[in-house]
Amino acid sequence: MKARVFYCADDPSSASGMDEATGIENLCEEPGQLGGLNTRDGHVVLALHQGRFDLSRVQMALRADGVDPLGAQIVEMNPSRPPEPGWLGVQVKGATARGEAFPGSSPEHLKPSLASRVSRRAFLRPPAPVYTAVPLIDPSTCAADDGCKVCVVECPQEAYRWQGGRIHFNKEACHACGRCVTACPTMAISDPTASPAALLAQVAAMIAAAEAPIGIAFLCSRGDVPLADGWHTVSVPCTSMVPGSWLVATLLLGAGSVRAVPCEESGCALIQDHKAAEASAFARAAAAWAGWDQSRLPRFFAPISAPGPTAALESPFSVHGAVEVFTTVADLGGITDSLSAAGAGVGVVTIAAGVCTMCSQCVQVCPTGALLSTSRGDSMSLTFDGRLCTGCGQCTLACPEIARGAISVRSRIDPASLAGRQTLNEGTVLRCEVCGKHIAPERMLSRISEILGEEFAKTSAFLGRRCLDCRGG
C-alpha cells in the first residue's frame, strides 16, 4: 500500500524535494490535525522539525486515526541546518519505502513506560505512557527447543534466558538494541521498527532516488550527528545490530560510501561500540579482499567515494544474506581466496576427524541445518553446508569433546565451503546382536570405553553389543 507523506509547513524550505507531499501548518506542535486526514490503514511518513514535536503526542494522534505508530516514519528536518538541495527528498523517498515495507506489529511488541515517578501532585496529570518497540519471539520458528541460545549469548542486557528448551524474554531489561533480530539464526525474533526487509527497502530507495552518488550512514535512533555533504541517514535501534555484510551490501547496491556511526560519536547511551567497530572492521577487510577502495568505508564523514561494481541482491539483510553478498562479491571479482575476520556472519566448521565421536550433538543444536548427520546402512557421515552457517558457534557449545578440539568454527568467507554440502567425518554404526537395531556410532562407544578404562572393559564391550532396549533390567 502506498504511503502518504505529510510535512510541517512552518518554513518555506520544508517542501523542497517532496513530491506528492501534503504540507500542514504547525503540524509539529499540533499533531492532532492528522486525525481528520483519513490515514487509517495506510502508511504515513511525517517530515517534522527536530526538537519541535512530542513523539508521544504524534503517536497518540496516529493511533486515534487508526494508524500503527510503529509503522509511521518520521523524517526530522533541522531548520537551523538547512540541508543541501534534494537531501530531504531522498530521505523522504527512503522513509516511504521503509514505511511501505513495514511488516506490521503485535501488541506484544510494545513496551509502555511512564516518564517519571508518580508524586501526589501527579494525580492531576493524565498518565501518558511513552512506547518503545521491543523484540518478539515467534515460538514456531525459534530453535530453543533444539538447544539454540544465540539470543541469550548476543543480548548485551541479559534480557533473554533459556530454560527447559524455551526462551524467556524479560521486556523490562530489554533496551531494544535489535542485536537479537539480526543475530537470530532462524529469524524467529522480530522488531517491527528494525525489520531487515524494510531497512533494505529504505537503502535501495534512497540510492535510486539520489541523482549523484550518496553515502549511507546507519545511525542509532537514540543519537544524532552532524552530516557532511552527500551523506544520508538510515535510522536503526542501535548500530551494533548492523552486521558487516550489510555495509558491503549497501555498497553493492550502489552507494558511494557507507558507515555505521559508533555510539560514542552519535551520543547514544547504549555504548555498544565494540560490536559496531567489529562490523566496520570486517567490512573494510572484505573491501580489501574484493579489491575495492577502502575509503568507501570511512571512519568519519569523508567526501563521498565513487560507486564500485553493483549487483541486484535478493535479500542481503536476511540472516543468510551474508552468503549472498559475499558470493556475489567473489563472483564479480573472480575471487577464490578466503577471508578470515570476526563478524563475517558466515562460518566455516571444521572437525578433527580422529577426535569427533560422531555423537551428533552439534547436529541437534545447529539452528540452521548447516550440520547434518546422515546414515546409510551401517555407515554414517557428518556433513556441512557453508551456505547455511551463520557462524553462531552453538555447535562448539554443545560438543562434549570440545576440550579435545573436536569441532571449531571460524568466522570466514571461503568460496569453497559456499559451493555446497561437504562431508566432514565418516564412521560406522554398531548393531545390536539381539534385535539388529543400531546402537550408536562405533567411535562414540570407543570413546566411552576409553573413559571407563580397563576396570570396566566388560561393561564397555556389553554396551557395544546390545542396544538400550535389549540390555535388560
Added chain:
Amino acid sequence: MNSFPRSAVIDGAWTSAATLRQGLYRFFGEALSPPTEGWVAVVEPAARWLDTLGVEPFAFNRQWQQLLDVLADGIELGPLESEYIRLFATAMDPSVSPPTESFYRAKAKGGGVAELQADLVREYLALGISMTGKADAPDHAATELEVMSMLCAQEAEAWNNGRLDLVSAMAGKQAKFLRRHLAVWFPMFKDHVLVAKPGPFYRSIVETAHAFLAHDADFARAIEGAASP
C-alpha cells in the same frame, strides 16, 4: 495543611485511568460471556462511556476505535448468540475456542483442568476474592477478567485515598496475575478464534482485548514501579 484539594484528587486522571481499566476488564468479561438481551442493549453506550474516561493515550486505542466503529454499525442478539455458540461453545467441535485457560494450558503443556481451577480458586482467595455459586468456572475468561476488574477497583480506591503504597501493591498484584494467566493464554485463544473466521464483533472483541491485556501486563508493572514509595 495540605493545599491539595481532595476533590481534585478524586477527579484525578490516575483515578480515571484505574477506573477505565476496571471498566474495560468488566466490559471484555461480559463480551466473552453468552450474550443476553440486556447486555446487547447497553454494550455500545457502555463502550462510549468508557471512551470518555480517556483511552486515547494508550496503545490499544487503535484497536479500541475499530471496536467502536463495529459497535456503531449495530449488533443484534440473534446472530450474536449463533456466533457465540459457533465460536466458543459447540461441544466436540475441534474448531471451537473455549474462553477458558485450562484448554490452552493443556494444549501447550498438558495438565489437568481440575488442578488449574483449584490453583486459581486458591489464588483468588489469596487476593481476598471468593467465588459464589453463580460465577463462571474459575478459569473462564469472564472470571479472570472480573478478578482483574476488582483489583483495578481497589487500585482506584487507593488513588482516591492518596495511598501510593497501596497503589503500587495493587498494581504489582495485577501484573503478577496477568503474567501468570491472561497474558499467557489469551494470545493463544485469540489466534484460535481468528482461525474460525469470526464476524466483525467477536473479531474486534478478541483483538482489542488481546491488545489491552498485552498492554496492561506491562502498564501495571510500570505503575507498580512508578508509585512505589
